[in-house]
Amino acid sequence: MAQPAVVLEQVVKQYRMGPHVVEALRAADLTIPAGVMAAIIGPSGSGKTTLLNLLGALDQPTAGRVVIAGTDLGALTETELTAHRRRTVGFVFQDYGLIPNLTALENVMLPMEFAEVPVGEARRRARERLEAVGLGHRTGHRPSRLSGGEQQRVAIARALANDPAIVLADEPTGNLDTQTGREIVELLRRLVRERSKTAVVVTHDAEIANTADLRFHIQDGKIGQAR
Amino acid sequence: MYRNHTRALLVVGVLGLSVGLFVTMSRTGAATSSEARELKARAATQVEVNEAGNTSGYAGQVTAKLLPADVRHLRALRHVVKVERYVKRQFVDNRRTPPTGVLIGVDPGATLRLQSMGGFVGSPRLLAGRGFTPADAGKPVAIVGAAFARSRGVGLGDEFVLPGAEVQRGKWIFPHPIQDLRARVVGLFEVRVVYPDNQVFVPLDVAQRAMGLGPERVSQYIVTVDSGENVPTVARAIKAALGPDVDVISQDQAALQAAGALETVSRTSRVGGLVAAIVGALVVLFTMALVTRERTREIGILKAIGASNRNVAYLFTAEALALAAFAALLGSLLYAVAGRVLGAIFLGVVGAEVARGVRDGLDLGALAQGLVVAVGFGLLGSLYAVTRAVRLKPSDAMRER
Numbered sequence: 001m002a003q004p005a006v007v008l009e010q011v012v013k014q015y016r017m018g019p020h021v022v023e024a025l026r027a028a029d030l031t032i033p034a035g036v037m038a039a040i041i042g043p044s045g046s047g048k049t050t051l052l053n054l055l056g057a058l059d060q061p062t063a064g065r066v067v068i069a070g071t072d073l074g075a076l077t078e079t080e081l082t083a084h085r086r087r088t089v090g091f092v093f094q095d096y097g098l099i100p101n102l103t104a105l106e107n108v109m110l111p112m113e114f115a116e117v118p119v120g121e122a123r124r125r126a127r128e129r130l131e132a133v134g135l136g137h138r139t140g141h142r143p144s145r146l147s148g149g150e151q152q153r154v155a156i157a158r159a160l161a162n163d164p165a166i167v168l169a170d171e172p173t174g175n176l177d178t179q180t181g182r183e184i185v186e187l188l189r190r191l192v193r194e195r196s197k198t199a200v201v202v203t204h205d206a207e208i209a210n211t212a213d214l215r216f217h218i219q220d221g222k223i224g225q226a227r
Numbered sequence: 228m229y230r231n232h233t234r235a236l237l238v239v240g241v242l243g244l245s246v247g248l249f250v251t252m253s254r255t256g257a258a259t260s261s262e263a264r265e266l267k268a269r270a271a272t273q274v275e276v277n278e279a280g281n282t283s284g285y286a287g288q289v290t291a292k293l294l295p296a297d298v299r300h301l302r303a304l305r306h307v308v309k310v311e312r313y314v315k316r317q318f319v320d321n322r323r324t325p326p327t328g329v330l331i332g333v334d335p336g337a338t339l340r341l342q343s344m345g346g347f348v349g350s351p352r353l354l355a356g357r358g359f360t361p362a363d364a365g366k367p368v369a370i371v372g373a374a375f376a377r378s379r380g381v382g383l384g385d386e387f388v389l390p391g392a393e394v395q396r397g398k399w400i401f402p403h404p405i406q407d408l409r410a411r412v413v414g415l416f417e418v419r420v421v422y423p424d425n426q427v428f429v430p431l432d433v434a435q436r437a438m439g440l441g442p443e444r445v446s447q448y449i450v451t452v453d454s455g456e457n458v459p460t461v462a463r464a465i466k467a468a469l470g471p472d473v474d475v476i477s478q479d480q481a482a483l484q485a486a487g488a489l490e491t492v493s494r495t496s497r498v499g500g501l502v503a504a505i506v507g508a509l510v511v512l513f514t515m516a517l518v519t520r521e522r523t524r525e526i527g528i529l530k531a532i533g534a535s536n537r538n539v540a541y542l543f544t545a546e547a548l549a550l551a552a553f554a555a556l557l558g559s560l561l562y563a564v565a566g567r568v569l570g571a572i573f574l575g576v577v578g579a580e581v582a583r584g585v586r587d588g589l590d591l592g593a594l595a596q597g598l599v600v601a602v603g604f605g606l607l608g609s610l611y612a613v614t615r616a617v618r619l620k621p622s623d624a625m626r627e628r
Contacts, residue, residue, distance in 0.1 A: 058531055059622035079535070085621075086533030097528040114533040158532065 003070050005166050005198035006032040006055060008223070011064035013050050024050040026221035027064070032214065034069075034165070037189050037199040039212035040223075047221045048202040049170060055200060056089050056168050057081045069165045086115050090159030092188070094171035096151040098143040104130060104154045105139040111161040122161075129157035133187060149180035156188060160195070167192060169201040173208060185211055238514050239553045245507030246558025246601050250593055251565040252500030256493045263489035272308075272455055274462050275476040276301070276448040276469070292472060293445050300468045301450055306457040311337035313447040314434050318389065318405050323378040328425035330389065330405055332434020332445075335359035339370065339416075340449070341423040351423070356383045356414035363413075363430050370414035374424035386411045389427070389437070408437040504600065507554075511608020515547055519612040526616050527624025536617040543613045544606070551605030552598070559597040566593075 008030040015022045024047045032038045042048050053059040054066050057073050066073045069088050076084060090111075091097070098107045105126050112122035130139055133153040143151050152172060159167050169188060173181030185201070185208050192199040201212060209215050215226040278293055301310045314332040329342050336359060339350055351372070358370065371381070381387045389408040410429055418424060429437070435444055452461045462477045469475075519526070526539060534542075 053622045053625070056531060058527075058625065059620070082530075082533065082535045085531060091528075091531045093528065097524075097531075099525065099528075110529075111532045114535065114538055162533070 002034050004031050004067075005034040005036075005069055006030060006038075006200065007065070007067040008051075008054070009065040009067075011054065011061045011066060013047070013054065013059070013221075014062045023221055025054075025061070025223075028218075028221065028223045030216065030223050032198060032200060034198050035193075035196055036213040037192055037201065037211075038214040038216065039209035040200065040202045040216045040218055041204060041206065041209045041226065042218035043204065046218045048218055051218065051223070052168050052170050052200070052202050055166070056091060057084050086111065087162055088165050090162070090164040090167045092152070092155050092159050092167065092169035092172045094174040096143070096148075096155045096175075098151055098154055098158075100143050103140050103142055104135060104146065104157075107143070107154055108158045108161050111158060115162050117162075126157070126161065129160050130154070132160075132191060133157045147180075148176050149184060152176065152180075152184050153187065156184070156191065160191065160197075163195075165198060167197055167199045169199065171203055172201060173203065173205060181205070181208065234514075235550070238510060239550060239557060241510050242507050242550065242554035242601070242604060243557025243561060245503045245510065245604070246554050246597050247561025247565060248503035248558075249500045249507065249600050250558060250562040250597050252496040252503060253596070254562070254566065254593065256496035256500060259489045259496065260493040263486040263493060266486040266489065272452050272458065273477075274450040274452060274458060274465065276450060276465060277474045277476065278446060279472050279474050281446065281474070293448065293469075294472075297469055297473075298443070298445075298448065301448060301465065304461060304464050304468065306453045306461050307450055308453050309451040311449045311451070312431055312445040313337075313340065313449065314431060314438060314440065314445045315342060315447065316405055316434075316438050320390075325374055325378070325421050325425045327422070328372075328375060328427065329422075330408070330434060330437065331426060331428050332431040332438075333359070333428055334431050335361050335363045338449070339428050341418065341426060351416035351418055354415045354417050356412070358414060359428070359430060365432050366430060367408075367410040367433055368413045368430065369410040370416065370428040371412055372424035372426050373415065373417035373419075374421055375427055376412065376415060378425070381412055383412055383415055405437050406439060408433070504604070507600070507604040508607045511547055511550070511604050512611055514550075515543065515609045515612035516615070518546070519543065519616050523619065523624050526619055527621050527626075530619075530621035531625065539616050540613045543616055544609050547605040547609035547612070548602060551601035554604070555594075555597040555601035558601060559594050562593050562597065 008028055011025050011028045011030075012023065013025040015024060028047075028051070030051075040048055040051065050059070054061055054073075055068060057068070057076070060074070068084070071084065071088070073081065073084065098104075099110065102110065105123070108126035108129055109119075109122045112125060113119075117125070127136065127139060130136055133156050135150060135153050135157070138146060138150060143154070146154065152175075155172075156167075159169075167188070172188065173184055176184060188199055188201070189211065191197070201208070203209055209226075217224050217226040276293070276297075298310055298312060301307060312334050316330050317327060318330055319327050331340070331342065333339060339358070341351055353370070354373070356370070359368070369387075371387075376382060379387050386409060389405060389410075408429070410427075410433070414428075416424075431445070432442065435442060450461065450465065452458050458477050462475050465473070466475045529539060529542075
């Protein structure tokens with residue numbers, strides 16, 4: 001059996017807010033097999049973004065283990081965590097997170113620049129990713145000249161730039177109208193399937209969650225499998 | 228930063244002003260300080276001996292005379308290191324601009340001393356050609372100022388004629404004209420001040436002939452003494468040896484006062500430069516701090532998609548340095564303008580060399596200085612911003628909207 005893409009074991013994440021300690025995740029367990037699209041749903045403040053930050057190595061748990069693509073993140077140094085973010089995961093954000101003064105092509109090339117991919121190869125790969133999301137004709141446009149849906153497509157292309165094993169999407173349809181949101185989720189689903197990736201999509205939209213292979217529900221810092 | 232063009236332009240403008248002020252102030256400080264040192268050194272060891280009543284040292288203007296034997300008396304005095312002989316006479320040629328100049332005869336090898344209306348104004352720096360050598364004695368060779376060369380259309384190696392009787396026609400008549408002088412230009416100087424730039428140096432004996440003076444007839448001696456403390460003794464000894472027909476001027480007090488004034492200008496300029504530097508560094512510091520705060524989420528996103536701390540530091544440092552480079556360019560241009568204005572002001576106050584030092588404007592040295600200062604501003608000013616950006620945890624940065 002193939003190793004799971006994501007494993008969380010008894011993960012606790014606490015934040016100190018003044019004199020108070022807030023527990024965002026409470027002994028959370030989660031296993032997501034490789035090659036699926038998983039949806040994590042839950043209300044605001046339930047710990048969805050905290051969970052995604054832990055999966056993306058943007059934060060460390062207070063207790064417990066986070067294992068991504070077979071690597072225990074707790075055992076990695078700061079430099080190794082940076083390399084993990086660069087190679088193993090790709091991020092898609094609700095507000096797209098594109099750099100405003102770079103073109104679509106340059107935005108997609110950026111993670112490859114950080115990974116020291118030669119410029120020619122990075123340019124070729126960025127064009128291929130943009131064509132895959134249907135934006136081969138918009139490579140020279142800056143984000144301000146693109147619609148919300150197009151910007152999110154660029155963000156998906158950027159997330160796939162370094163060919164990561166896992167794509168993490170934080171409310172990827174949150175800023176889009178219903179129809180465009182559906183198209184974006186469908187695109188994400190198609191791409192991860194074609195490229196044998198694992199996608200973890202955090203959303204509060206039940207309709208979008210229903211299109212996923214697996215659904216998890218998060219509430220008060222606890223994760224459970226949803227029906 | 229460049230996303231807000233108005234702000235970027237404003238910051239470049241303010242920073243450029245700081246760089247320009249710093250370069251102008253430090254150049255002014257350096258020029259005045261070096262002139263003050265030179266004045267002090269000269270004042271401390273030099274004594275001027277003129278014909279009595281002849282404050283300008285122009286030959287033939289008074290009846291008193293320096294005698295041929297005088298130089299031997301001077302050289303024989305204790306503590307005297309060197310005696311330099313000069314003979315000077317003004318000439319006028321109303322057909323040319325500027326019309327008035329000075330012909331100066333010097334011992335080959337002696338210091339070239341430019342004359343202003345009130346006396347010695349400084350030594351010229353040669354632009355081209357060479358100074359006199361002992362082999363030039365008796366030869367019709369000349370070192371001429373740029374204004375003199377331009378008005379006669381002569382350059383290095385060319386011959387010119389300073390016509391004697393003819394040039395004295397006009398409204399200014401000098402009682403002791405210059406006879407026709409034909410000489411070849413071997414050296415060119417320029418101090419960019421009209422009167423000194425219309426002066427001509429020739430070997431002493433050549434000048435004496437042109438002025439119709441006998442051999443060893445001079446109008447001024449400059450006596451160099453072995454140390455400053457022996458100057459009053461030597462001055463008294465000269466007066467005692469040469470009698471009432473000479474004026475002995477040890478310029479200690481006047482020159483020291485001038486040097487003191489220059490040192491004040493120098494100190495003020497350096498303090499001004501330092502203030503400009505601090506203001507420049509603060510401008511970059513606050514701008515970069517503002518920029519990193521505004522772009523906190525972007526820093527988080529960059530880290531999320533794989534940027535290392537080194538990548539982030541490089542990004543912000545490069546932005547600060549690009550800003551600094553534009554500021555350096557602007558600052559150097561401002562210096563080119565400010566230097567000319569200050570140089571023109573200094574002409575009426577201090578020596579020609581100082582004015583020239585400040586006024587020479589945009590050269591490679593000023594550009595390099597501007598660039599170094601601006602890069603310093605960029606690096607220092609971006610230090611806080613870069614440190615903050617590097618220390619930001621990606622998850623904290625991502626929370627910013």
